[in-house]
Amino acid sequence: MKRIVKQSIAVCAAVMSLFTTSCDNSQQESTLTEQTIEHQADSIYACTMHPEVTGETGDKCSKCGMKLQLIASETPENIEVKFATEPLTLEAGKEAKLNTSILKDGKTASLDIVHEKQIHMLIVDEDLTWFDHIHPKEQANGSHAVSEIFPHGGNFYVYADFKPRGSAGRVHKQVIKVIGSDHAIEDDIENKWxxxxxxxxxxxxxxxxxxxxxxxxxxxxxxxxxxxxxxxxxxxxxxxxxxxxxxxxxxxxxxxxxxxxxxxxxxxxxxxxxxxxxxxxxxxxxxxxxxxxxxxxxxxxxxxxxxxxxxxxxxxxxxx
Missing domain, CATH: 2.60.40.10 (Immunoglobulins)
Incomplete structure (x- = not known):
């Protein structure tokens, strides 16, 4: 998406990091888009949900309208997301537990509450015909878990939207495989308003x-x-x-x-x-x-x- 950079702020780069899940399921793939902003100015403001959008105090994010926040950390951070499911093999129509562990420099990360939740989890099927917006709850061990029932078989995309305390927001994208009958795919609709x-x-x-x-x-x-x-x-x-x-x-x-x-x-x-x-x-x-x-x-x-x-x-x- 578009990067907005004020001329008065020196922004060196947005660094993309790729992480893999610790889940043993070989059919599951995971990516984490982490955009870490380094700068030479005394302060830089960025969107907590879209850290590539930067500006000055009082500015708003061009993507979501949120007020830009002061970035507390000036050094790249090691953020790792581990994702696992219970059971390991997911079946359509049966309840599954989705477990997300977020680590910062090897330790369980504290998460800020953004729009009333620590994690916003968005789930869609591969054809983008099914959608759910759920919120994992923090567990005693610091991980976050939530239950879901997938309506049919196939690949599903799971997006975990979160903000580690003192850091910019991140989105973790997970692809999971669900076994079961495929659903009937509707004809492509180019426009539905x-x-x-x-x-x-x-x-x-x-x-x-x-x-x-x-x-x-x-x-x-x-x-x-x-x-x-x-x-x-x-x-x-x-x-x-x-x-x-x-x-x-x-x-x-x-x-x-x-x-x-x-x-x-x-x-x-x-x-x-x-x-x-x-x-x-x-x-x-x-x-x-x-x-x-x-x-x-x-x-x-x-x-x-x-x-x-x-x-x-x-x-x-x-x-x-």
Missing amino acids: VSQVDGYTVTLINGNDFQTNRPQHLGIRIEKNGNNITTDDIEPYLGAIAHVVIIGKEDKEMLHVHPGSNEHVPIHGETHFEKPGIYRMWVQFQLEGDVHTADFTVDVIEGSETIENHRHDSGNPHSH
Whole structure:
């Protein structure tokens, strides 16, 4: 995703580290994207969820809208994630326990609470047709565990979104194999901008206007029985108006966005796409104590570099 670097701050590099799981299951693969920022200035601010986004005090993340935080550590850190399942062989329709251990310099890492949880775990199937957002709980030994039931066989992607105390946030991506009957794969849908969920009609009103090389707005309208849901109707969910998860169909890279509202739509956010292609999006919001999940599919096209600073009102979307 796009790196935003203020001219007044010297940023040396973003270092990508690769870790492997300690699980004995040879069918499981694991990667950890760790972006460690080294700098020469007295202070540097970065997003806790997207550490590649840096800036100055008071700035907000262009991907999720969170306020940038001061990075406490100026030296690269050894963060290791170990992932295991119980049972070792996972079967569709049967409960499984997912165990995550996060180590910092060889010792159990203390995790900050971000949006009310220490770990946000996002799980999707390989076709991006099934989605779940769960939260492992800390165990007596410092690891984190949560139960899940996988609906069908095949490969599943597990993203653990967390922030070690005193460090930038990280996302650990795990691929696991589940045995069982494969599900029927739906025809590819290049565009899905309207989602029907629990009696609500949820519309991504600028779904025809997604491009790379610019700040990308997200405008989401919610209706029920012909009446618009307003900001006053929506209840906070995990410390935000809503949670938006976006995953690329090809590379399976994930964005976790925390939107707000504006005068036009009850859910409004901003992110950034580096690559064109098909993306799946899940929007979670809470009304009357219940969490609802709407899904969309968008085709992100290659945008012109000249529209880097382009802005438009997401309440009145248009195409280019």
